[in-house]
Amino acid sequence: MLPQRLIESLVGLFLIFSLIALSVLAFQVSGLTSLFPKQSYVVTADFDDIGGLKVRSPVKIGGVQIGEVAKIGLDPVSFKAVVNMRIYHQFNDIPDDSSAGIYTSGLLGDNYIAITPMYNTTFLKNGSKIEMTNSAMVLEKLIGQFIYNIKNGSDNGDKKDAKQ
Amino acid sequence: MIDRFSMVGHWGIDNLRCFGKAGILFYRVLFYAPNFRKGFPLVAQQVYSEGVLSLLIIIVSSLFIGMVLALQGYHTLAKFGASQELGPLVALSVVRELGPVVAAILFAGRAGSAVTAEIGLMKATEQISSMEMMAVDPLHRVISPRFWGGFISMPLLTIIFNATAIYGAYLVGVKWLGVDAGIFWSNMQSSVEFHADVVNGILKSIVFGIAVTWIAVFQGYFAVPTSAGIASATTRCVVYASLAVLGLDFVLTAMMIGEW
Numbered sequence: 001m002l003p004q005r006l007i008e009s010l011v012g013l014f015l016i017f018s019l020i021a022l023s024v025l026a027f028q029v030s031g032l033t034s035l036f037p038k039q040s041y042v043v044t045a046d047f048d049d050i051g052g053l054k055v056r057s058p059v060k061i062g063g064v065q066i067g068e069v070a071k072i073g074l075d076p077v078s079f080k081a082v083v084n085m086r087i088y089h090q091f092n093d094i095p096d097d098s099s100a101g102i103y104t105s106g107l108l109g110d111n112y113i114a115i116t117p118m119y120n121t122t123f124l125k126n127g128s129k130i131e132m133t134n135s136a137m138v139l140e141k142l143i144g145q146f147i148y149n150i151k152n153g154s155d156n157g158d159k160k161d162a163k164q
Numbered sequence: 165m166i167d168r169f170s171m172v173g174h175w176g177i178d179n180l181r182c183f184g185k186a187g188i189l190f191y192r193v194l195f196y197a198p199n200f201r202k203g204f205p206l207v208a209q210q211v212y213s214e215g216v217l218s219l220l221i222i223i224v225s226s227l228f229i230g231m232v233l234a235l236q237g238y239h240t241l242a243k244f245g246a247s248q249e250l251g252p253l254v255a256l257s258v259v260r261e262l263g264p265v266v267a268a269i270l271f272a273g274r275a276g277s278a279v280t281a282e283i284g285l286m287k288a289t290e291q292i293s294s295m296e297m298m299a300v301d302p303l304h305r306v307i308s309p310r311f312w313g314g315f316i317s318m319p320l321l322t323i324i325f326n327a328t329a330i331y332g333a334y335l336v337g338v339k340w341l342g343v344d345a346g347i348f349w350s351n352m353q354s355s356v357e358f359h360a361d362v363v364n365g366i367l368k369s370i371v372f373g374i375a376v377t378w379i380a381v382f383q384g385y386f387a388v389p390t391s392a393g394i395a396s397a398t399t400r401c402v403v404y405a406s407l408a409v410l411g412l413d414f415v416l417t418a419m420m421i422g423e424w
Contacts, residue, residue: 004205007212014216018320021327025362029255029330031353 039089041126042070045100045113046080051136053102053111059085061115066091069113085113087124095120101134111136186382192303193311193381203309210313214275214377218321221274222267226325229262230254230332238341250343251352254333259356259365263326265413268372271318272405276380279310280401283384284394292385307385311377318373319366326365364420371412376405 002010050072059067067087075082087094097120100113115130124130237253283306286292292302330352337343356362380401387397 002212004209008205008208010216011208011211014211014219014317014320018323021323024327025259025323025330026358028349029259029326029352030356030358030362031350 040067040086041089041092041124043085043087043124043126043128043130045083045085045130045133046075046078047083047100047102047133047135048080049102049135049138050081050083051102051104051111051138053083053113053136057110057112059087059113059115061091061094061117066094066115083113092123092125094124096122096124096128096130097132098124098130099132099134100130102136104137182386185386186378189303189307189382189385190378193308203304203312206305206309207312207316210309211317214271214279214310214313215317215321218271218274218317219324221270222321222325223328225266225270226263226329227332229266230258230329230334231336233257233262233329234333234336234341238337238343247341247343248347248351250333250337251348252355254337255330255352255356256361258329258333259326259361261413261417263329264322264365264368264372265409267322267325267369268318268376268409269406271314271321271373272376272380272402272409275314275317276376276405277398277402279314279377279380280384280387280398281394283307283310283381284387284389284397287385287387288389288391288394290389307381311381314377314380315370315373318376319369322366322369326362360420368413368416368420371416372409375408375412379405379408 053069053072055069055072057069058065059069067085069083070086071084073082073084074080085100094115095118097118099116099118101116102111103114104111233254234250238247238250241247241249241253283292286306292306295302295305334345334348338345338348383397383401383404387393
């Protein structure tokens with residue numbers, strides 16, 4: 001049996017070692033940043049259809065992440081989706097007539113919000129609302145429209161043939 | 165015919181008594197905890213013998229599990245041109261499932277069996293009854309420190325297991341197969357969540373730690389005090405602990421996927 005003092009220090013080493021492993025897991029593996037939240041302000045936008053947007057989906061300008069989706073709700077009157085976005089404080093010079101759209105990264109990737117900046121000299125601030133929005137492009141709707149168009153096109157062609 | 169029925173009934177009542185005894189033991193270990201000043205050195209000794217001495221098998225096996233996962237995952241993902249997703253694949257499967265489960269099963273084999281054998285031998289050589297004769301409660305002196313030692317070491321071992329497995333995957337994926345290091349880590353960070361994945365994995369390991377040490381302590385304390393009895397108690401400890409870990413894992417995963 002080892003002396004008690006040595007055992008206790010070995011156990012202490014074990015504890016420290018596992019704490020280091022935990023911090024590696026937290027910061028290197030899961031990229032934990034919510035312990036030290038970045039300074040940010042909240043901007044809302046109403047969308048007709050948000051598709052597969054989720055809380056913590058990224059908000060981007062020109063592909064660069066400038067914030068994330070904080071909350072998604074439903075407007076009880078207009079039945080539009082109300083999306084609250086948390087935008088990092090360092091990006092505090094976005095014109096307030098910018099438009100927001102929901103896009104998909106890659107063919108089957110996740111949804112994100114892209115903000116297209118315009119030219120106003122007043123900027124978005126905490127609580128302000130983005131008025132111009134583009135809804136998510138839902139693949140099923142698109143396919144539906146496409147099939148509908150093909151059908152109509154071929155019907156018209158038949159009628160033309162019949163007339164001739 | 166009646167004999168058969170009575171045998172079934174006897175077997176059932178025996179099992180029921182086993183569960184009852186296990187429950188009482190668990191209750192007494194939990195609520196008659198040793199006082200801090202006297203119990204601390206005993207618990208530290210047990211953390212040493214159950215945790216520190218298990219480090220070797222945990223580190224080596226986790227390193228190889230991470231390496232194998234990366235190797236297998238890379239060749240499958242490369243078929244779909246998705247080898248940049250290697251990081252999330254390895255990290256999620258290790259942190260959510262493989263880490264807690266494999267660490268618990270290794271812990272049952274390495275530390276649980278030792279605890280059972282030690283307590284069983286103490287019982288066979290009548291050390292436990294002589295403690296009672298000296299008015300030393302064997303639950304305080306022997307059982308409780310072993311339980312708390314395992315309870316403390318299990319999550320720590322799991323955390324170390326997770327970290328080294330991901331390091332093993334990094335070695336194979338980045339250093340050997342040539343996945344870009346930045347993509348490996350950034351994809352991992354964007355898809356692993358601390359609360360939903362890492363913390364839930366650690367919660368699992370805490371539950372497994374309780375289950376494994378409870379079974380080990382129970383099997384040792386109620387072992388038949390002969391050499392054959394100790395042998396079968398040790399076997400049962402490892403088998404039951406592994407089964408309990410796998411079953412509990414399913415239940416816990418179902419709970420965690422349903423967001424509690």
